[in-house]
Amino acid sequence: MTFVTTPMTDQAAADMPAAKAAALPVAAGERELRLDLFRGMALWLIFIDHLPPNILTWFTIRNYGFSDATEIFIFISGYTAAFVYSRTMLDRGFVVASARIFKRVWQIYVAHVFLFTIYLAEISYIATRFENPLYAEEMGILDFLKQPDVTIVQALLLKFRPVNMDVLPLYIVLMIFLPLIIWLMQRKADIALALSVLLYALTWEFDWYLPAYPNGFWAFNPFAWQLLFVFGAWCALGGARRMARILSSRITLWLCIAYLVFAFCVTLTWHVPQLNVFMPRWLESWMYPINKTDLDVLRFVHFLALAAITVRVLPSDWPGLKSPWLRPVIRCGQHSLEIFCLGVFLAFAGHFILAEVSGGAWMHFFISVAGIVIMSAAAWLFSWYKTEVSKGDKRTKSADADADLAGGGS
Amino acid sequence: MRVLLVAWIVAGTLIGSSARAEEGAGCAVPGYLLATENALPKVAEAVKSYKRLSILVVGSGSSALAGSDGTNASYPARLEAALRETFTGVTVSVRTDLRPKKTAAEAAESFGPMMEKLPQDQKPDLVVWQTGTVDAIRSVDPDDFRAALDSGVGALQKSGSDVLLMNLQYNPRMETMLSVGPYNDTIRVVAQDHQIPMFDRFSIMRHWNDVGDFDLFGSAHGYGMAKRVHDCIGRSLSALVVEASRLNPAELRIQR
Numbered sequence: 001m002t003f004v005t006t007p008m009t010d011q012a013a014a015d016m017p018a019a020k021a022a023a024l025p026v027a028a029g030e031r032e033l034r035l036d037l038f039r040g041m042a043l044w045l046i047f048i049d050h051l052p053p054n055i056l057t058w059f060t061i062r063n064y065g066f067s068d069a070t071e072i073f074i075f076i077s078g079y080t081a082a083f084v085y086s087r088t089m090l091d092r093g094f095v096v097a098s099a100r101i102f103k104r105v106w107q108i109y110v111a112h113v114f115l116f117t118i119y120l121a122e123i124s125y126i127a128t129r130f131e132n133p134l135y136a137e138e139m140g141i142l143d144f145l146k147q148p149d150v151t152i153v154q155a156l157l158l159k160f161r162p163v164n165m166d167v168l169p170l171y172i173v174l175m176i177f178l179p180l181i182i183w184l185m186q187r188k189a190d191i192a193l194a195l196s197v198l199l200y201a202l203t204w205e206f207d208w209y210l211p212a213y214p215n216g217f218w219a220f221n222p223f224a225w226q227l228l229f230v231f232g233a234w235c236a237l238g239g240a241r242r243m244a245r246i247l248s249s250r251i252t253l254w255l256c257i258a259y260l261v262f263a264f265c266v267t268l269t270w271h272v273p274q275l276n277v278f279m280p281r282w283l284e285s286w287m288y289p290i291n292k293t294d295l296d297v298l299r300f301v302h303f304l305a306l307a308a309i310t311v312r313v314l315p316s317d318w319p320g321l322k323s324p325w326l327r328p329v330i331r332c333g334q335h336s337l338e339i340f341c342l343g344v345f346l347a348f349a350g351h352f353i354l355a356e357v358s359g360g361a362w363m364h365f366f367i368s369v370a371g372i373v374i375m376s377a378a379a380w381l382f383s384w385y386k387t388e389v390s391k392g393d394k395r396t397k398s399a400d401a402d403a404d405l406a407g408g409g410s
Numbered sequence: 411m412r413v414l415l416v417a418w419i420v421a422g423t424l425i426g427s428s429a430r431a432e433e434g435a436g437c438a439v440p441g442y443l444l445a446t447e448n449a450l451p452k453v454a455e456a457v458k459s460y461k462r463l464s465i466l467v468v469g470s471g472s473s474a475l476a477g478s479d480g481t482n483a484s485y486p487a488r489l490e491a492a493l494r495e496t497f498t499g500v501t502v503s504v505r506t507d508l509r510p511k512k513t514a515a516e517a518a519e520s521f522g523p524m525m526e527k528l529p530q531d532q533k534p535d536l537v538v539w540q541t542g543t544v545d546a547i548r549s550v551d552p553d554d555f556r557a558a559l560d561s562g563v564g565a566l567q568k569s570g571s572d573v574l575l576m577n578l579q580y581n582p583r584m585e586t587m588l589s590v591g592p593y594n595d596t597i598r599v600v601a602q603d604h605q606i607p608m609f610d611r612f613s614i615m616r617h618w619n620d621v622g623d624f625d626l627f628g629s630a631h632g633y634g635m636a637k638r639v640h641d642c643i644g645r646s647l648s649a650l651v652v653e654a655s656r657l658n659p660a661e662l663r664i665q666r
Contacts, residue, residue, distance in 0.1 A: 052582050052627075123587060130583060134626070134636040137471030138581050140511065141547045141588055163589045207553070216549025219589065274442045281602065288599045289552060289592065351586060355627055 033321040033330055034314060039076040040333030040379075043340055044372055045069035050164050050347035051371070052354060054364030063271065065263040066290055066302040070167060074225060075303065077171060077336070078232025086182045086237055098179040105175045111341045112168040116155045119162050122348050144214055154213035161212060164344060166219040173222040174229045181230055185237050193239070196230035199223060204294060217293070224294040228303070240311075247308055256305035263302050328376035335382045339375050346371040437623045437642035439614050444646060446607040450654040452572040456535040457657055462501040463493065464532070465651075466571075468517065468524075469540030471510040472579050475636055483637040486538075488644025489651075496652055496659045505534070513548060514541045514555055518562030525569035536651065537566045538609070540576040542593040552592040559600040567604070574651070575601045575608045580615035582627045607654040609647050618642065 045060045046069045062068035081101075089097035127142040144151045144160070154160035158169045184192040202208065203223040210218040235243075246252055266287070269275045290296045320326060332339045350367040357363070456463050467473055467486040475484040490504035507524065509517050517539075525533070539562065545555050559575070566573045577597045578590045594612050601608035619626040624639055652659060 050586075052585060119586075126583065132583075132636065133476055133633050134639055135472075135579065135581055135584065136476060137510070137543055138547070138579065138584055138588060140471075140544075141584070162587060164586055209551075212549065214548070217551060219549075274445075277447065284599070284602055289556070289595045291552070292592075293552070348586065355583060 032316060034310075034316055034318075035076050035080055036330040036333035037321060037326060038072055038310070038333070039080075039336050040329035040331065040339075042069040042072040042076070043332050043336060043343055044329065044375070046073065046167070046340070047343035047347055047371055047375065048368055050344065051350050051368055052364065054361060054368055056365065056368040061306075064267060065260060065306070066267070066296070067299045067306065070220070070292075071228060071295075071299065071303040073167065073336075073340075074170070074174070074228045075232040075307070076333075078174070078229035079236040080232075081175065081178055082182055082185065082233030083236040085178060086186060089179075089182055089186065094179065094183060097182070101175060101178050105172055108168055108172050108175065108337060111337060112158070112165070112172070113156065115165055115168070115341055115344050116162070118345055118348060119165060120152075120155075122352065123162075125352075151213075157213075159211065159213040161219070163219070164347065167340070169218070170220040170222055170225055174226055177226070178233075181233055182237075185233055189234055189237055189239060193230060193234045196227050200227040200295075209293075219293055221294045227295060227300065247311060252308060253312065256308045259301060259305045260309070263298075263305075328379065331379035331383055332375055335379050338382055339379055342375055342378055343371070346374060437618055437638075437646075439646045439649070440617065443610055443614050443617065444650050444653055446650065446654050448601070448605045448607045448654065449656055450536060450572040450574065450607065450651065452535045452570070453651060453655040454657055457497055457500050457655065457662070461499060463497065463503070463536075464534045465489070465493075465502070465504045465536045465538060466534035467504060467506045467508075467538045467540065468521070469506075469508055469538070469576070470512060470517075470544050471508070472543055473506065473508055473540045474510075475633070475640060477633055483633075483640055485640040485644040485647065488641045489538075489647050490644075492645045492648035493651065496648060497657075497662060498659075499662070511544055513544045513550055513558070514562060515550070515558035517541065518558045518565065521562050521565040522569075525566065525571070533569065534571050536572045536574060538574045538576060538647070539563070539566070540611075542578045542590070542597055546578060546588050546590050546593045549589070552596050555593060556596045556600060559596065560603070563600060563604050563606065573604070573606045574654070575606065576647075577608065577610060577612050580612045580619060580626060582616075582619065607650060609650050611643060614643070614646055615639070 045062075048056050049060050049062065049069065051057075057063070060069065081104075085097050085101055088100055123142060124145060127139070127145055130139075151160055158172065161169055181192060184195075200223070203221065208223050209221050210223075212218055231239075240247075266279070269279050287298065290298050292299065321330070350371060353367060354363060453463060465486075467489075473484065473486060474480060477483070481487060484506075486504045486506045490502055493502045493504070494500075509520070528534075541559070541562075542555070545558075563573050563575070575597050577594045581588065581590075590612065598608055598610075615624075615626065618624045618639075623642075624635060626639075
C-alpha cells in the first residue's frame, strides 16, 4: 500500500509551530499531531483489545499498567472537542457552538445504532447456530432476543449496550454536556475542573450510576469518566500551559516513573501468577478490584503519569511526527469516529472469521494486522475525500478542518 | 558440574513427562494454576482422622451437563472418581446442590438455612462454590457481587466447612457478549481475603484452548467434548483439593 501525501496534511504540517515542548496549540490553524498520533494509536489498541487475545495483544498498554486505550481516547476527545468548539463559541456564540456540538452528537448516535444493527446480526447468528452443551448456561444471555421489540427500543435509548460498544454512548453523554463545560471553562476554568472532581468524588461516595437494560449499569459510568473528558478540556483551554512548570520538574518525572514501575510490577503478577506470592496481602485487599466502570483513581493516576512522561519525552516539534511511517496512525486519529466504528465492526468480523473459518495463532495474528491495514486504508480514503471536497468548496474549508480535528467529518 | 546439570535436566524431563502421562486425556494443567497458598484444614483432618471425605458442590448451570448420563459426566461426579482414585481407602462422596439461574446473592442467602437443615453426619467437609456466571449475564454490580460472595463464604465457613471458590468458564465465542473479567477478579479477591483456595476454571480452560487440547471456539460440538472437558475439570479440581489439603496421598497409602 502506498501512502500518498495529501496537500492538506502537508499544509497542516507546515502550519505547525516551531518549538513548544509542553505547551499547546492556541491560535487557529495549528494542529497538534501528537494528539492525532495518540488517538490513532488508542484506536488501534482498542481494536486489538476487542479481538480474542493473540500475539499483538501483548503490545497493548493494558498489559503493562492500570490504564488502557480508553483513557487515552476519552482524554484526547475531551481535549480536541473543547479546543475546536471553544473557538466556535468565541467566534459565533453559545447557540451556534451548541448546535454544532449537537450535530456531532447526532452523528455519533447514528454510528452507534449502525454498529448495534451489525451486532444484532452477529449474535442472532450465534443464537441460532451455536450449540455447545458446555455453555448452555451462558447462552442465557441471549434471552433478550426473544423480545426484539424491547431490545431494539432499549438500544435506541442507549440502555442496551453490548460489550465492546460502551465507548460511544459514553462519548454521546459527555458531548451533550460539552456546551456547558466550555461555557464555564471560558469563564472560570478551575471551577469547572473542581466541579468535575467533585462529581467524581460524589459518584464514588454515593455510588451513582446509570441503569442499563436488561439489568446492570453502564459499563463506563459517565459520572466518573467525565473527569478525564473535562480534564482534557481543561488542558486544551490553557490548563496544560499553566501546568508546564509542574510537568517539567524533575520531581514530577521521578514520581511518574516510580508509579509506572509500581503499576508494571503489579500487572506482572497478573500475567505471571507465580509472582503473586510477592504481593503483600494488605496491598491486594486495598487495591483490588481496580474498578474500570467508575474510572478507578489508580487508573486515572496511571494515565496522568503516562501523559506527563509522554509530553516530556515527545515534544510537539518532534520530526518523527512528519515521518511517513507514522502517517497511517495519525490519519486514523484524525478520523477517529469513523475509524472507531470501523474497528468495532472489524472486531466483530474477526470473531466471525476465527469461529467459522479457522482459529489458530497465525490466523489471529493475520486478522489483527489485516484489520489495522484496513483501518489505515480507510483513514487515507477519508482524508483524500475531504481534500477533494474542500478543493471544490473553499468556503467550507475552515469548518471542515475543525471537524477534522474533532475527529471526523462534519 | 556440567554433568550434574545435564543429569538434572534429564531427570526433570523424565519426571515431567511421567507426570504428564499420568494426567492422561491430554488436558495437563501447568503447576502454577493448581498451586495455592491457602489450605483446606478440614479436608485434611477428615481424610487423615476419619477416612471419609464429604464434599458439596453448590453452583449454577455450568456445574451440570444435560443429557441422560449428564450427572455422571459432569465435573462433580468426575471429582468424586478422581478423589477416590487418589485417596484409596477413604470414603469420598461428592453431592451437588445446584441453583440454576441464581445470582451469587440469591445463592448466598440460601446457604445458612441449607447448612442448618443438614443432619450433623451429613455436614460437608468442603463446599465448592461455583459462581459468577449468572451475575455476569445479568451484569450485577461488582461491588454487590463482592458483598454477596463475602456473606456466602462467611455463612459456609460459620457452619464449619472449608470453602473453595470456582470462577467462570472460559468462553471465547461469547467474549463479545459476556463481560467476565470483573467477576473473575472479584472472586480472586474474595478468595484471598478469606484465605481460601480458588479453582481458576477460566485460566485452566483457556490454557487447554490455547495449547489445543480443546477447541472451545468452534461452533458445533456434541456432548463428547463437553464430557471430556468436565472430566478434565473434575480431575484438575481434585488435584487442587489434594494440593490445598497439604496431604501426601502416597504417605496415606503406606499408613494403610
